[in-house]
Amino acid sequence: MMIPTPSALAYVPFVSVANMMRLVHSLGPEHFLSELAAYIEEDFRRWPDFDKTPRIASHSRDGVIELMPTADAESYGFKYVNGHPKNTRTGHQTVTAFGVLSSVATGYPLLLSEMTLLTALRTAATSALVGRYLAPEGARVMALIGNGAQCEFQALAFRALCGIGTLRLYDIDPGATAKAARNLRAQGFDVTECRDAIQAVEGAQIITTCTADKQYATILTDNMVGAGVHINAIGGDCPGKTELHRDILLRADIFVEYPEQTRIEGEIQQLDPDHPVTELWQVMRGTVEGRRNARQITLFDSVGFATEDFSALRYVADQVRGTDFHEPLDLMADPDDPRDLFGMLMRARDA
Amino acid sequence: MMIPTPSALAYVPFVSVANMMRLVHSLGPEHFLSELAAYIEEDFRRWPDFDKTPRIASHSRDGVIELMPTADAESYGFKYVNGHPKNTRTGHQTVTAFGVLSSVATGYPLLLSEMTLLTALRTAATSALVGRYLAPEGARVMALIGNGAQCEFQALAFRALCGIGTLRLYDIDPGATAKAARNLRAQGFDVTECRDAIQAVEGAQIITTCTADKQYATILTDNMVGAGVHINAIGGDCPGKTELHRDILLRADIFVEYPEQTRIEGEIQQLDPDHPVTELWQVMRGTVEGRRNARQITLFDSVGFATEDFSALRYVADQVRGTDFHEPLDLMADPDDPRDLFGMLMRARDA
Structure with a gap:
């Protein structure tokens, strides 16, 4: 047997x-x-x-x-x-x-x-990788709006790949900001805890939004985003869930992973289905330009792809x-x- | 810490x-x-x-x-x-x-x-459950064409749910038939090993086909299927993979799990997309009749559903x-x- x-x-x-x-x-x-x-x-x-x-x-x-x-x-x-x-x-x-x-x-x-x-790590690694192609030259300061589970991973990846050492944190929950500030100072970052999103974006060359509410939110309004900024929008990632005011999208050059998915889930669900976007794989292959000049607003409308x-x-x-x-x-x-x-x-x- | x-x-x-x-x-x-x-x-x-x-x-x-x-x-x-x-x-x-x-x-x-x-068990349990609604009254003999991994589970389920005790086995690989016959005799079945599919269906009230080749095969031709038989077609379950001659489908009343999937994957991929089929859930709810008479040919076009x-x-x-x-x-x-x-x-x- x-x-x-x-x-x-x-x-x-x-x-x-x-x-x-x-x-x-x-x-x-x-x-x-x-x-x-x-x-x-x-x-x-x-x-x-x-x-x-x-x-x-x-x-x-x-x-x-x-x-x-x-x-x-x-x-x-x-x-x-x-x-x-x-x-x-x-x-x-x-x-x-x-x-x-x-x-x-x-x-x-x-x-x-x-x-x-691994998802927290790959989301952060993707954001920072895209940041290498789109962030303005010499960027050193990043605003981090939304200080939940993804926040510190973003910071670490942007330091490893883009040289970001200074962080400006804001969350509607001060406890979340305190948690992230504690963790990130322990990692050697220069951290400022901000009282609102407006303060957080002051002097930041990169703005990362990673909030979690499942609703049409407006974490950033148009007047908060100056010329030359790179926006790394993580949180708007399912139908009915966005973080940015539509006017920002209209001023920005938008980069996406997979348009068929991003148009359903990303910030661009707010735009016409034929609004022009650039596919990141073409930027990484070198067939399409990423950032073209120092005044351009670039937006990575991140939803995460398979x-x-x-x-x-x-x-x-x-x-x-x-x-x-x-x-x-x-x-x-x-x-x-x-x-x-x-x-x-x-x-x-x-x- | x-x-x-x-x-x-x-x-x-x-x-x-x-x-x-x-x-x-x-x-x-x-x-x-x-x-x-x-x-x-x-x-x-x-x-x-x-x-x-x-x-x-x-x-x-x-x-x-x-x-x-x-x-x-x-x-x-x-x-x-x-x-x-x-x-x-x-x-x-x-x-x-x-x-x-x-x-x-x-x-x-x-x-x-x-x-x-568990898939082998649930596929067999589903087949026998459907057999309870569609097999002719007093069915005792089942032909099992295709004697691979699924075969014995089918036999056991049809005994447990439908009282099938006599099996007629055929596979293009005699080794597979010998394996199934050995296993099924050990379970107390009356087993006949057949030299071809024609011999296997002789006297069977239920014909189960569970072959695995990914192609348009013709395990059963029209002349092999007599009045009153219930066909339990397991193997045709993806695009380009079928087991039955189209003429059988045209003579049979066809029962399916989820038409949207079966029309892509099942035997009925050979038919017009609007060919009438009956959804099993309606039979099990009692809102639609299963077998209506002793001469009807019934076909469960099984593909397996979530x-x-x-x-x-x-x-x-x-x-x-x-x-x-x-x-x-x-x-x-x-x-x-x-x-x-x-x-x-x-x-x-x-x-």
């Missing part, structure tokens, strides 16, 4: 939250962000290689659950991610996520990973290979004869 | 392949299939409660990877499933799967489960609660202050 000990094919490497944290610290958070940005950039540059589709969202009264798949010829990746602004009231995260990278050839998962931390998660999973898979930052998960049935799934089940009873 | 020991919110109950097998045996496979069918039937009867969408498929030369989401007001479920007919050559399964059930209120996963076995996986996850979640058939997986980041994800990461370094 065959004892059904699972073979190597049964196991999927799993990166838990604890192991993701160990991995980040073993590499150093800013080093991790820089390398991750390089993976994201590499995949943006080969944009036509990917199967792309807007994410599949399931909306409910309190939030949204989304699946974000993409694939190239070799690998398939998807992320599960939720967005529930009221979650913090019950001690839950607003955004949590996990994801899988698979082999296109067999359909078998190659990696299952936590992606709550290829960024794909890049992040690919990066983590490369980093954990040969380490103990993953554990084997008995996720795949693996009968001795692949057609004999039933026999495997019956032998398990006898074993 | 806070040591970041994960709290209960960090953990997602995980049902591994080994634990799924333990669960099936603790309940008994046929008992499991009967109860699972009752969950599937319950969810079909409240069909309008569900958010429904055709699955999101990523096709490649060798196969397909699919995400199948659905949700009611309380729970969200999705399955990841692949279909790679050539996988058996390298010792891999043709179809493997896993899935997640989540809370709509928070977006947090409540269960992560293997679904390779609600069946939802029902299966719901059933498994109910069964494993309070047992040790699951283990805690550190999948969700859980900072003490949900807005302080970065602080959690930094404290992990210090801990």
